[in-house]
Amino acid sequence: MDKNLIIELKNLNKSYPVADDSFFALKNVTTQFFKGEFSGIVGPSGSGKTTLLNILGSLDQPTTGSATVLGHDISSLSHQSSADLRNYHIGFIFQVFNLLPVYTVFENVEFALLLQKKSSSERKKAVMQALEWVGLADKAAKKPNKLSGGESQRVAIARAMVKKPELLLADEPTANLDAENAHGILKTMKTLNRELGTSFIFSTHDEKVMGYLNRIIHLRDGRIENDEEISNPKFA
Amino acid sequence: MKLALKLAFKNIYGAGLRTILNVIVLSFSFVIIIFLNGVMDGWNAQAKKDTIEWEYGYGQLRHKDYDPYDPYTILDSHAPIPENRPDLTPILIHQASIYPEGRMMNIVLKGIPADQQTLLLPTSHLNAQEKQYPVIIGKRFAASSKLNVGDEVLLRWRDVNGTYDANTIYISAIFDSNVPTIDDGQIWMNINNLWQMTDQVNEATLLVLNETSTPLESTLWNFTSQKELLSTIEEIIATKKISSSIMYILLLAIALLAIFDTQVLSIFRRQKEIGTYVALGMTRRKVVGLFTVEGSMYSILALFLASLYGTPFFIFIKKIGIPVAEADQEVGLAIAERIFPIYGFSLVIGTVIVVVLASTIVSFLPARKIAKINPVSALKGKIQ
Numbered sequence: 001m002d003k004n005l006i007i008e009l010k011n012l013n014k015s016y017p018v019a020d021d022s023f024f025a026l027k028n029v030t031t032q033f034f035k036g037e038f039s040g041i042v043g044p045s046g047s048g049k050t051t052l053l054n055i056l057g058s059l060d061q062p063t064t065g066s067a068t069v070l071g072h073d074i075s076s077l078s079h080q081s082s083a084d085l086r087n088y089h090i091g092f093i094f095q096v097f098n099l100l101p102v103y104t105v106f107e108n109v110e111f112a113l114l115l116q117k118k119s120s121s122e123r124k125k126a127v128m129q130a131l132e133w134v135g136l137a138d139k140a141a142k143k144p145n146k147l148s149g150g151e152s153q154r155v156a157i158a159r160a161m162v163k164k165p166e167l168l169l170a171d172e173p174t175a176n177l178d179a180e181n182a183h184g185i186l187k188t189m190k191t192l193n194r195e196l197g198t199s200f201i202f203s204t205h206d207e208k209v210m211g212y213l214n215r216i217i218h219l220r221d222g223r224i225e226n227d228e229e230i231s232n233p234k235f236a
Numbered sequence: 237m238k239l240a241l242k243l244a245f246k247n248i249y250g251a252g253l254r255t256i257l258n259v260i261v262l263s264f265s266f267v268i269i270i271f272l273n274g275v276m277d278g279w280n281a282q283a284k285k286d287t288i289e290w291e292y293g294y295g296q297l298r299h300k301d302y303d304p305y306d307p308y309t310i311l312d313s314h315a316p317i318p319e320n321r322p323d324l325t326p327i328l329i330h331q332a333s334i335y336p337e338g339r340m341m342n343i344v345l346k347g348i349p350a351d352q353q354t355l356l357l358p359t360s361h362l363n364a365q366e367k368q369y370p371v372i373i374g375k376r377f378a379a380s381s382k383l384n385v386g387d388e389v390l391l392r393w394r395d396v397n398g399t400y401d402a403n404t405i406y407i408s409a410i411f412d413s414n415v416p417t418i419d420d421g422q423i424w425m426n427i428n429n430l431w432q433m434t435d436q437v438n439e440a441t442l443l444v445l446n447e448t449s450t451p452l453e454s455t456l457w458n459f460t461s462q463k464e465l466l467s468t469i470e471e472i473i474a475t476k477k478i479s480s481s482i483m484y485i486l487l488l489a490i491a492l493l494a495i496f497d498t499q500v501l502s503i504f505r506r507q508k509e510i511g512t513y514v515a516l517g518m519t520r521r522k523v524v525g526l527f528t529v530e531g532s533m534y535s536i537l538a539l540f541l542a543s544l545y546g547t548p549f550f551i552f553i554k555k556i557g558i559p560v561a562e563a564d565q566e567v568g569l570a571i572a573e574r575i576f577p578i579y580g581f582s583l584v585i586g587t588v589i590v591v592v593l594a595s596t597i598v599s600f601l602p603a604r605k606i607a608k609i610n611p612v613s614a615l616k617g618k619i620q
């Protein structure tokens with residue numbers, strides 16, 4: 001088996017009960033992801049992108065089929081192992097930032113490290129480094145409500161990256177940003193992808209995002225329609 | 237746990253007005269629970285001390301036929317005082333009546349040695365030389381009989397043969413005691429006089445022990461320890477405590493309800509935050525813990541607030557005491573005009589534990605639901 005293989009999906013289905021029928025949000029999805037990829041799941045709204053990302057992050061479970069993420073079978077993970085997987089190995093970025101409003105920027109970024117029970121000096125060093133990556137070291141003491149949208153999403157990136165995860169899942173991270181800020185965070189993420197070797201999987205229907213991706217998986221009505229390699233992306 | 241405390245503190249600090257209200261109401265409960273119980277404990281201690289000093293001494297030996305709750309037993313309940321026991325203060329009880337201003341009042345006549353040291357009764361006044369039968373009475377009886385120091389009044393009693401006899405007694409002193417059971421309807425005279433009047437020389441109805449007393453083996457006398465004597469006071473105070481608790485139980489209930497409500501609301505309003513915690517690697521169980529600690533944190537903050545204004549208040553009241561209304565003094569239990577509360581260590585710690593525990597429970601009940609939340613729905617804010 002390829003040691004660069006980090007995710008393997010086999011005949012993945014996800015259905016929700018509707019009335020006395022089932023609605024399939026994901027249909028027979030089979031694919032693989034590899035270490036260091038900067039890939040995206042692209043499709044119109046309702047095509048199943050978020051559902052797929054949530055399963056990859058072990059926030060949700062497949063109805064049938066299997067999802068193996070970083071060596072773990074998502075269907076059979078205990079609550080604790082699933083939490084550990086997210087705490088140590090998977091970072092999330094959301095469309096709506098989801099910063100914790102009562103914490104400062106520093107504390108938001110520090111959170112995952114607190115859960116990991118890292119020492120205060122280790123935490124400080126890692127948090128400041130992560131804030132350097134996203135260019136917000138000077139905003140460490142600010143509360144999220146004092147930040148612009150672009151800055152908030154940068155904090156979210158720092159929060160997801162501070163633990164140096166193998167995998168970063170970004171669900172429409174640019175949907176609430178203007179073009180300039182969108183390009184800004186994408187460049188930052190691309191740099192982190194190159195320098196830290198973190199694998200990125202986006203969900204998006206934003207052309208700007210697609211311009212950075214090395215691989216685009218087209219999803220339509222829960223089915224993979226097309227899977228294309230992009231050898232020289234527009235903005236790379 | 238440390239993490240939960242830190243997070244909880246931040247969250248509650250950021251929650252604003254609701255937090256302040258919850259904390260204020262809860263802090264009132266703290267202060268009132270401690271205050272009311274402190275007053276009761278203060279009363280209890282004062283009542284016990286007074287009753288020991290004025291009535292119970294270090295236990296009593298009662299004549300086997302004597303029942304303090306049945307006046308008909310008095311006539312036949314007397315026996316010779318045990319020999320060589322100077323530590324025992326004999327009290328001989330007899331029924332009689334007096335005629336102040338021509339009215340008749342039934343009273344209990346009690347003979348006690350004028351030189352006794354065990355009880356605080358000012359019995360040295362029973363040696364007054366001016367008149368033949370000097371007696372002392374308490375302030376309550378003085379008020380109800382309208383007798384004053386120096387007054388003379390006619391006393392009538394039945395001697396052992398059942399025939400009436402009469403004499404004039406002289407009020408040589410009025411004593412000020414908080415203990416109504418040695419005061420209301422009672423006249424204290426020198427036991428030597430009562431012995432002669434009743435022809436019961438060297439006899440007593442009951443014997444009061446002092447600090448140095450040892451037990452007495454006798455079939456004539458029933459021993460009742462100081463502790464048993466005081467148990468009635470304990471019982472009455474305990475009942476009073478329960479009835480006064482209504483006030484703070486209501487207050488505490490309001491505070492706990494407010495915390496419960498805040499918790500229910502915050503779980504609904506903070507779904508995305510809950511989802512985010514899970515996405516960042518907290519187990520849902522840990523999030524339940526976080527919200528529970530957050531709720532019990534209200535009680536910690538309330539504790540700080542309560543000690544801030546409660547401490548000076550408690551110290552002040554302890555200094556000046558609580559004035560007791562005239563009407564409340566008619567409870568049949570020793571009660572001073574001012575009660576000085578006692579805030580015992582166990583009262584304070586007990587209150588803290590109860591309040592913290594109760595607020596933790598009402599925080600946990602709604603927070604428990606988080607364990608069943610679907611993190612995906614929470615992140616989408618779709619939990620109803």
Ligand SMILES: Nc1ncnc2c1ncn2[C@@H]1O[C@H](COP(=O)(O)OP(=O)(O)O)[C@@H](O)[C@H]1O
Pocket residue numbers: 016017023024025043044045046047048049050051052
């Ligand atoms: N809990 C659910 N119950 C029923 N249908 C759902 C639920 N979650 C998502 N869906 C449906 O699944 C489909 C895919 O949703 P989603 O993954 O959010 O799409 P996308 O992120 O691509 O917009 C949508 O049609 C959505 O309505």
Ligand SMILES: [Mg+2]
Pocket residue numbers: 049050051171
């Ligand atoms: Mg979506």
